[in-house]
Amino acid sequence: MPSNRILCVAEKPAIAKAVAQHLSGGSMQTFHIQGNQYVKNYSFNFNFGGAWGTCEVTMTSVIGHLTAAEFGSQYKGWQSCPPSVLFEVPIYVNVxxxxxxxxxxxxxQARFCKALFIWTDCDREGEHIGTEVRNQALIGNAAIQVKRAKFSNTEKAHVLRAAREPVDLDEKQANAVAARIELDLRIGAAFTRLQTLQLKILGSPLDERTISYGSCQFPTLGFVVDRYLRVQNFKPESFWAIKVMQKRDGIDVNFNWRRVHLFDRAAVIVMLERCLAAKKAKVTKVTKKPTSKWRPLPLTTVDLQMMGSKYLRMTSHQVMQVAETLYTRGFISYPRTETDQFDKGIDLKKLIEKQVTDRTWGQYANSLLEGKFRQPRTGTHNDQAHPPIHPICAVGQQALKDDEKRVFEFVTRRFLACCSDDAKGQKSEVEIEYGEEMFHANGLLVLERNYLDVYVYDKWESSTQLPDFQVGEIFEPTEAKITDGKTTAPTYLTEPELIALMDANGIGTDATMAEHINKIKEREYVASRPRSGGASGGGGGGGGGGGGGGGGRGRGRGGNNTGVQELIPTRLGIALVEGYDNVVAGLADCPSLSKPFLRKEMELRMRDICNGITTRREVVDQNLDMYRGVFIHTQRRINMLKEACRKYVLQQGTVINGR
Structure with a gap:
């Protein structure tokens, strides 16, 4: 019969160790398990309170997902069946x-326990891993009670509170992940086999490659290719503008034309002649008013990835890996969250107090406690699971590696900035009428930097101050002339821009976007390079590799853009996007796989499962029907895809530039 023992299971060995140390007060026994060098069992006593009271505890962990979905052995060979049957053959889930x-x-361990207490991460993926753990525990003890801990960091008081306030597993979130796993397997395998086998026929260099498909990765690739083609197809246009300058009190005041510029030089010449004929300009408006630069919102996962890849000389994938490490070590809160508002019950001043000892920003933190603290702005998102990302404690610089220092510093500076006042300034504007044309000049005086003193990633500087002008004043401009220029090409897509596009179009979740970007790099559909400051010509290359499927959980400082990477599609990346666009060209109600519509709909339906609006089975069936339709069209028009590969890959003789 089960004893008075509780089995606790975390998602990672490091979390299991941290939780065990807090619950045991540091007094615990450690046991190795047979067959895995990373997972350990920790034994101790703990008073859970409530119905459980004081119990013996075994704390252990998994390492991510325990199980994997797969086809039966008769379908595993690529030549064993037509790829289309993978939409419907049975799937088996095994350890x-x-x-x-x-x-x-x-x-x-479950055989000797009365209850299973799950400590997996509190997100969709964590709920599904929790059900995997539960299923294994039920094999050992069919009568075991199951609860889960709700926590967002491994700070001691937070862990103790979570241990005494158990909740139920969220079956709806787990079902959403199960639906995603099945869809990614079926769709990814079917399209990967189809395009790999068909493109292999074309010969070298495609005959030895696996051309993988993923329902998130292809729309992500589509964004990169779309911007690349806009750059390549850009044709500069000449434009002309009128610039007016008035020298007053030793200051050169430049007035900008309200029309900005025109593409008709003759028309601009006529307008300038009218200005010169008028000789005098009249001041029509003078304004001076307070202005502010808002402090940032509390930090979400998407913002961490965008800002990290922009300012920390790291890719978004690297940023998330480091953030996960900082969370596991108990330095920051859970790094996967959509929430950009702090709950009123969180003691923010207590968190600020922990940063006072830091040599870099401790003095600023102390100033917040001495009267400069402001309640953070409230964003519009709350995932009801985790607070915004924030530091849990102060960390000595010697305890962190260089990349960990940069991410921890960003998270901490962002948090302190959130708890600060907006930057304050005074904005001035002078508007003049000159020969029937309107011009204006602006000035900015920064009066209080406030949050900018700690948040070095934002810039807001005073400009040249405008001298005094009076409404109704008449003056003769010092200079009026025509300036010319040319429109400039858009720049290649950067990681921060790509993440913003993915977020706006519902491609992936906040936690998986970085994985999808990394995946299209690994598959050699996209290459990255340091931004050169301007778009130039240059060809794409191409690539492939990896397996089908989508993303699941597997196994700085300074205010400039140093280290920002721009993304360039390879030849194969361009060929795949153009090929799939051509496959559906002229077909009503059949979106291209390179566009976000199909995956966005899938993500929305996953949320419906979480909200109890629909079921796992309904979502799987509906999405399989949609993708099956595109698959059928692709089979029928596969020559479109082949022709694109001939154009971009075979004629060049390589998949990637120089290879």
Missing amino acids: DPDKRSIAENIQQ
């Missing part, structure tokens, strides 16, 4: 062979 020792450990 991953590499995780069997972990699953057996859970089964064995």
Whole structure:
């Protein structure tokens, strides 16, 4: 019979160790498990309060997902069946062979426990991993009670509170992940086999490559290719403008034309002649008013990825890996969150107080506690699971690696900035009428930097101050002339811009966007390079590799853009996007796989599962129907895809430039 013992299972070994240390007060026994060098069992006593009271505890962990979905053995060979049948053949979910020792450990420990207490991360993926753990525990003990801890960091008081306030697993979120896993497997495998087998026929250099498909990766690739083609197809146009200058009190005041510029030089010449004929300009408006630069909103995962890849000389994938490490070590809160508002119950001043000892921003933190603290702005998103990303404690610089220092510093400076006042300034504007044309000049005086003193990633500087002008005043401009220029090409897409596009179009979740970007790089559909400051010509290359499927959980400082990477599609990347666009060209109600519409609809339906609006089975069936339709069209018009590959890859003789 089960004893008075509780089995606690975390998602990662480091979290298990941290939680065990807090619950045990540091007094625990450690046992190794057979077959895995990373997972350990920790034994101690803890008073959970409530119905459980004081219990013996075994704390252990998994390492991500325990199980994997796969087709039956008769369908695993690429030549074993037509790719289309993968939309409907049975799928089996089994413990991953590499995780069997972990699953057996859970089964064995559950035999002696009255309850299973799940400590997986509190997000969709964590809920699904929790159900995997539960299923293994039920094998060992069919009567075991199941609860989960709701927590967002591994700070001691937070962990103790979570241990005494258990909640139920969220089956709806787990079902959404199960739906995503099945869809990614079926759709990814079907399209990967189809395009790989068909393109292999074309010969070298495609005959030895796996051309992988993923329902998130292809729209992500589509954004990169779309911007690339806009740059390549750009044709500069000449324009002309009128510039008026007035020298007053030793200051050159430049007035900008309200029309900005025109593409008709003759028309601009006529307008300038009218100005010169009028000789005098009249001041029609003078304004001076307070202005502010708002402090940033509390930090979300998407913003962390965007800002990190922009300012920290790291890719978004690297930023998330480092943030995960900082979370696991108990330095920051859970880094996967959509929430940009702090709950009123969070003691923000207590968190600020922990930063007072830091040599870099401690003095600023202290100033907040001495009267400069402001309640953070409230954003519009709350995932009801985790607070915005914030520091949990002060960390000595010697405890962190260089990349960890940059991410921790960004998270901390962002948090302190959120708790600060907006920057304050005075904006001035003078508007003049000159020969029937309107011109204006602007000035800015920064009066109070406030949050800018700690948030070095924002810039807001005073401009040249405008001298005094009076409404109704008449003066003769010092100079009026025509200036010319040319329109400039858009720049290639950067990671921050790509993440913003993915977020706006519902491609991936806040936690998986970086994975999808990294995946199209790994598959050699896209290459990255340091931004050169302007778009230039240059060709794409191409690539492939990896397997089908989508993203799931597997196994700085300064205010400039140093290190920002721009993304360039390879030849194969361009060929795949153009090919799939051509496949559906002229077909009503059949969106291209390179566009975000199909995946966006899938993500929305996942949310419907989480909200109880629909079921896992309904979402799987509906999405399979949509993708099956595109698959059928692709089969029928596969020559479109082949022709694009001939154009971009075969005629060049390489998949990637120089290879």
